[in-house]
Amino acid sequence: MRPDDLNYRHLLYFWAVAKEGSITRAAERLGLSVQTISTQLGQLERQLGQALFAPQGRSLKLTEAGRTALAHAEQIFQIGERLRQALSEGTHTRPRFAVGVTDAVPKLFAFRLLESVLRPPLAVRLECIEGEFEHLLGELALNRLDLVVADRSAPQRANLKLHSHLLCNVGISLFGSTELHKRCAGNFPHSLAAAPLLLPARSNPLRGAIDAWLETHELRPDIVGEFTDSALLKTFGRAGLGLFPAPASMREDIAAQFGAVPVGPLQGVSESWYAIATQRRVQHPAIAIVQAAGGKQLAGD
Amino acid sequence: MRPDDLNYRHLLYFWAVAKEGSITRAAERLGLSVQTISTQLGQLERQLGQALFAPQGRSLKLTEAGRTALAHAEQIFQIGERLRQALSEGTHTRPRFAVGVTDAVPKLFAFRLLESVLRPPLAVRLECIEGEFEHLLGELALNRLDLVVADRSAPQRANLKLHSHLLCNVGISLFGSTELHKRCAGNFPHSLAAAPLLLPARSNPLRGAIDAWLETHELRPDIVGEFTDSALLKTFGRAGLGLFPAPASMREDIAAQFGAVPVGPLQGVSESWYAIATQRRVQHPAIAIVQAAGGKQLAGD
DNA sequence: GCGTATCTTCCAGAAAATGGAAACGTATTA
DNA sequence: TAATACGTTTCCATTTTCTGGAAGATACGC
Numbered sequence: 001m002r003p004d005d006l007n008y009r010h011l012l013y014f015w016a017v018a019k020e021g022s023i024t025r026a027a028e029r030l031g032l033s034v035q036t037i038s039t040q041l042g043q044l045e046r047q048l049g050q051a052l053f054a055p056q057g058r059s060l061k062l063t064e065a066g067r068t069a070l071a072h073a074e075q076i077f078q079i080g081e082r083l084r085q086a087l088s089e090g091t092h093t094r095p096r097f098a099v100g101v102t103d104a105v106p107k108l109f110a111f112r113l114l115e116s117v118l119r120p121p122l123a124v125r126l127e128c129i130e131g132e133f134e135h136l137l138g139e140l141a142l143n144r145l146d147l148v149v150a151d152r153s154a155p156q157r158a159n160l161k162l163h164s165h166l167l168c169n170v171g172i173s174l175f176g177s178t179e180l181h182k183r184c185a186g187n188f189p190h191s192l193a194a195a196p197l198l199l200p201a202r203s204n205p206l207r208g209a210i211d212a213w214l215e216t217h218e219l220r221p222d223i224v225g226e227f228t229d230s231a232l233l234k235t236f237g238r239a240g241l242g243l244f245p246a247p248a249s250m251r252e253d254i255a256a257q258f259g260a261v262p263v264g265p266l267q268g269v270s271e272s273w274y275a276i277a278t279q280r281r282v283q284h285p286a287i288a289i290v291q292a293a294g295g296k297q298l299a300g301d
Numbered sequence: 302m303r304p305d306d307l308n309y310r311h312l313l314y315f316w317a318v319a320k321e322g323s324i325t326r327a328a329e330r331l332g333l334s335v336q337t338i339s340t341q342l343g344q345l346e347r348q349l350g351q352a353l354f355a356p357q358g359r360s361l362k363l364t365e366a367g368r369t370a371l372a373h374a375e376q377i378f379q380i381g382e383r384l385r386q387a388l389s390e391g392t393h394t395r396p397r398f399a400v401g402v403t404d405a406v407p408k409l410f411a412f413r414l415l416e417s418v419l420r421p422p423l424a425v426r427l428e429c430i431e432g433e434f435e436h437l438l439g440e441l442a443l444n445r446l447d448l449v450v451a452d453r454s455a456p457q458r459a460n461l462k463l464h465s466h467l468l469c470n471v472g473i474s475l476f477g478s479t480e481l482h483k484r485c486a487g488n489f490p491h492s493l494a495a496a497p498l499l500l501p502a503r504s505n506p507l508r509g510a511i512d513a514w515l516e517t518h519e520l521r522p523d524i525v526g527e528f529t530d531s532a533l534l535k536t537f538g539r540a541g542l543g544l545f546p547a548p549a550s551m552r553e554d555i556a557a558q559f560g561a562v563p564v565g566p567l568q569g570v571s572e573s574w575y576a577i578a579t580q581r582r583v584q585h586p587a588i589a590i591v592q593a594a595g596g597k598q599l600a601g602d
Numbered sequence: 603g604c605g606t607a608t609c610t611t612c613c614a615g616a617a618a619a620t621g622g623a624a625a626c627g628t629a630t631t632a
Numbered sequence: 633t634a635a636t637a638c639g640t641t642t643c644c645a646t647t648t649t650c651t652g653g654a655a656g657a658t659a660c661g662c
Contacts, residue, residue, distance in 0.1 A: 033651070033653085079380075335641090336621060
């Protein structure tokens with residue numbers, strides 16, 4: 001490699017830093033130490049003969065040259081990622097559509113959202129990945145995912161151009177087996193005082209809203225379980241181990257699949273689901289379909 | 302860097318090998334040893350999990366996966382090169398147009414070919430590079446040049462998609478100072494038997510044609526100098542040190558600039574100039590202008 | 603001011619790239 | 633058929649580059 005050739009490893013680190021907005025976060029995402037990134041970044045700047053970042057307080061800000069570099073790097077690594085995928089998936093006829101879904105999103109909702117992209121005219125090969133919200137956003141940034149469906153919108157980070165599209169906002173009720181319903185339906189919500197409850201984990205935005213709701217109603221129910229995965233939560237609910245929160249509008253599905261009925265509404269508590277994508281010149285055609293499907297479910301409520 | 306990330310250095314070497322058609326040539330161009338390239342290529346294939354090349358006799362042939370990889374690599378390194386240039390040239394308003402010109406091309410011809418791109422509507426910043434034919438083709442392959450003007454067309458190498466456009470074909474005469482003209486113009490070409498001659502170097506295609514012409518006429522003139530640079534050759538000619546070959550149609554220019562007049566035509570000897578470009582989706586707009594300018598000079602002859 | 607968060611510099615150990623030597627396989631030539 | 637030329641691959645010691653611990657510099661918030 002000639003000395004004046006671009007060092008693509010350095011460029012990759014630069015790209016990560018630019019998108020994450022800080023060396024520290026980029027180092028985390030790349031699984032490297034900050035010194036390493038800082039050093040390589042310095043080498044890249046020295047080689048290019050100009051600064052890509054300017055110190056901005058205790059963090060960094062892209063220079064004009066940096067913006068140019070970022071725009072090019074974005075393209076380069078997008079193509080690189082496509083190459084990696086093209087070679088790893090062999091010669092499938094169906095185009096790939098990779099979606100990350102956080103645990104908290106009801107499987108049925110995700111299913112209805114995504115089922116249509118499998119059918120013509122798109123007929124993609126759907127690749128579904130579950131995982132931590134932050135991890136999924138990382139994969140999105142690396143162009144390894146086309147879309148993330150989550151129960152929260154994306155934090156706005158500098159240069160990481162994410163677009164969060166609200167798919168659906170639903171009111172939440174507590175559901176329970178018929179037995180629990182018998183015990184708790186009367187005098188709701190005061191009947192909850194001694195009721196067993198299955199709740200989302202604290203990392204889940206819905207959990208915060210439910211905790212606040214319990215607070216206002218001065219209720220101290222017996223929290224018997226916490227889950228990140230909404231399906232697992234409902235499976236425990238099906239066994240009658242506790243009341244669990246779920247979208248009021250999914251009453252029928254929950255009755256059919258989990259044998260549970262609404263015990264009472266959590267007034268003012270709602271859950272939102274978002275489709276999060278990177279802003280690209282050419283969006284994956286399946287994204288529009290998914291967004292439309294989200295809108296339909298919203299209208300159906 | 303994650304272990305399953307693309308190694309862009311390896312990809313660069315693969316790209317060079319694919320375009321050059323052999324590891325040996327790629328190693329030469331990159332200034333590395335064959336073992337190095339071979340090793341890295343092997344690593345890339347192992348990491349991707351499939352062969353990019355298949356042995357074909359004692360050389361290599363792209364596999365289907367290799368063709369996919371090449372197409373992507375081509376884009377990646379083209380963008381990388383644009384980035385390098387965008388950053389090195391700062392914020393010029395004029396778009397860059399980089400042309401390689403081999404020594405053998407008369408400067409005046411090159412000038413007439415290229416002058417129009419400096420003027421509106423294109424108004425590019427012209428970057429002229431002289432050098433060995435092979436070296437210039439290398440720069441072209443690396444996308445560091447947009448066009449090469451040379452006295453020969455490009456050899457057809459596998460995967461190195463070059464397009465040679467014939468600009469001009471001109472008949473050659475021998476020119477000389479008025480003094481030499483006096484000595485040699487009578488009884489041409491037999492008068493050449495004892496005449497001092499300034500000729501292009503043996504690497505030049507025109508030289509082959511001239512040698513053949515001398516052979517057929519059974520002439521053994523006194524070759525006093527060999528030059529790769531046609532301008533330097535003519536400068537010696539101007540000093541009266543020998544007769545020199547030049548396009549018959551440039552008579553007036555040569556009289557004005559080098560004080561030399563035609564002594565006699567080399568029947569059947571001609572020189573061609575070519576504009577050589579890589580085949581891209583979007584050609585540099587200046588290339589069309591240059592090709593048109595070449596056509597005009599041809600018409601004028 | 604003091605603790606904390608962030609980037610940078612220095613340096614030694616770890617990892618990767620590199621090329622010399624030689625083996626191997628295939629085409630060309632005698 | 634053998635000899636030769638050409639091109640790739642493998643082995644391995646050397647060189648270069650990358651990496652992260654430690655410590656220093658600078659900015660922000662309380």
